[in-house]
Amino acid sequence: MQLNNTHRIQTDQLDVPPRLLLGPGPSNAHPRVLQALSMRQVGHLDPKFIELMNENQELLRYAWQTDNQFTIPVSGTGSAAMEASLANTVEPGDVVLVGVNGYFGLRLVDMAGRYGGDVRQIEKPWGEVFSLDDLRAGLEQHRPAILALVHAETSTGARQPLEGVADLCREFNCLLLIDTVTSLGGVPLFLDEWGVDIAYSGSQKCLSCPPGIAPLTLGPRAVEKLNNRQTPVANWYLDMSLLSKYWGNERTYHHTAPINMNYALREALRLVAEEGLEARWARHQANAELFWEGLAEMGIECHVPHEYRLPSLTTVRVPDGVDAKAVAGRLLREYNIEIAGGFGPLAGQIWRVGLMGFNSRPENVMLLLAALKEVLP
């Protein structure tokens, strides 16, 4: 048979510009994480890898402040863990109440619907958060099996307070599902204290690991719901009733785990444990405050009130008459700094600036402020 060489293109050795990733993610991986990533492989059932799996589970529990036995990295990006959280706990007909105050709330609505959920929404404008009264009203009206909230809305920069929410959920006998993609490792999170039943995250935000592996945790009530399902999980790859046999004592083959991404995650989580959560949360807060002060001095406002503002992701109001896209473009082209714009109802109105994990450093704040002064008209 004759070979088709049309697509046999000549390409150069990989090279990429030295970007400083101050957008909504990915953020730059820590150099130690990149080193761990390139370690030679072992097999996915190797005793050494199983040891590493246990370590990743333990270190994730620390980062999330949970004792949940079922705490694992999912073999995909944050979106896969998000889908896993719903695919496993939502059964056809379950009422799922989603707090929608940004893009990721909308995505939860989309995903929960695909798994047969009877999805209801409570809404707030993008950038605002839900009060306990809002949530009580929603729970009273909809009586859901699951309440889903986004702790850190990457599309708006708002931090949803979670204190007291679980008490409401217990009162209404529903599970609490939380998106912590942009908070894990950078923003205070007390999963067990706050009574969260289901949570997921990404690796490429405050954990400073490349994207491609994503934490998921299920508390005892969520595991019980999974075990008592009337219908099989409608997703093989993310079926935690199968995957739990690989992550549990049985170590049964399900799929080949992404070995090197697990190496990287381990190093990222080691860095969290070394620094300690208090210090890490304080660092994220301090560098964010520095940025916010710098913006204020330039007369630029933040979209979210200080009280609900995420330290990991700031939404900056674009000054009147400024072309948001042109500014972001110049930062990238002239200074190798990536920030992002807004989308949905915030398109053109905000920039999104991440100061996450390894990137949450005063020198990055200083540089970004200086560069903004250069490129703003």
Added chain:
Amino acid sequence: MQLNNTHRIQTDQLDVPPRLLLGPGPSNAHPRVLQALSMRQVGHLDPKFIELMNENQELLRYAWQTDNQFTIPVSGTGSAAMEASLANTVEPGDVVLVGVNGYFGLRLVDMAGRYGGDVRQIEKPWGEVFSLDDLRAGLEQHRPAILALVHAETSTGARQPLEGVADLCREFNCLLLIDTVTSLGGVPLFLDEWGVDIAYSGSQKCLSCPPGIAPLTLGPRAVEKLNNRQTPVANWYLDMSLLSKYWGNERTYHHTAPINMNYALREALRLVAEEGLEARWARHQANAELFWEGLAEMGIECHVPHEYRLPSLTTVRVPDGVDAKAVAGRLLREYNIEIAGGFGPLAGQIWRVGLMGFNSRPENVMLLLAALKEVLP
């Protein structure tokens, strides 16, 4: 709030034994691939990353010998690409005929059922393949919308011939779906010549890239079926109607691509293009033959007849009275060589030996044969 430090374990810097991975996968990544993997990141919408996405698509087309426009790496392991192939093309009620002659056929059955497929099976003992007559009989009886076959059965070592199958599929007006996880980059594959409509693969076998990214290709007939679906794809993460907007000209955000895994895949595919498919296929065949000859000299048999034997994955019959598990254990402990056993109906009866990608080298064959001589009773 008081921090829970129970799970703040002390761990050492990552270190793993220098394993030679001669099992069914993962195989060792090429050193150049590991180097590329650890390159600093750019954003997933960065112009440089979009250039790299295009290159990966082109190089995948070469490796698969296809002009399919829709050819992308899925952000998960081979199992995710497998699920994507079905989730997008199977609609509830579609008859899906699966050729089951090993574990991965069974998994196709499981997955297709989760997407509402009316799944039918034709069966052969593990290690055998389907003839055109077998397939014609199956198509005549079941009149499926999709015929799914495993080109390279990793559980049995058998290579399913595909010449002439597409003509049958056209005659019965059905799509042809092929598992190429253990063949892409190591075993002759002519997707377009063979009229394959849907195929998927993994990165960690003959491509010598770590697991965590997985090729998927849809031909024009499969894309048409996707575009004409009556029901939405019941899986958000793997919904190619959404993902095609990120991989197409629109570059619309869907999920954050696994940046570094894409770097690694690019380097793996560059290595394929540099070596050339003919040379690469010939190398895999030659090293496999060397191994088979060595086995024959030791009086050890292969499970699959020479004609249908995969060069990438050999199933070795365990000699009478030998404890398969003990032998594999000694190879790992004493010589850092990983091979795997059989499972299902072949449990205890075979070893599975992979000579894939970077690992398909005469010195590895020599070493394994010598080590086997040492540990066999």
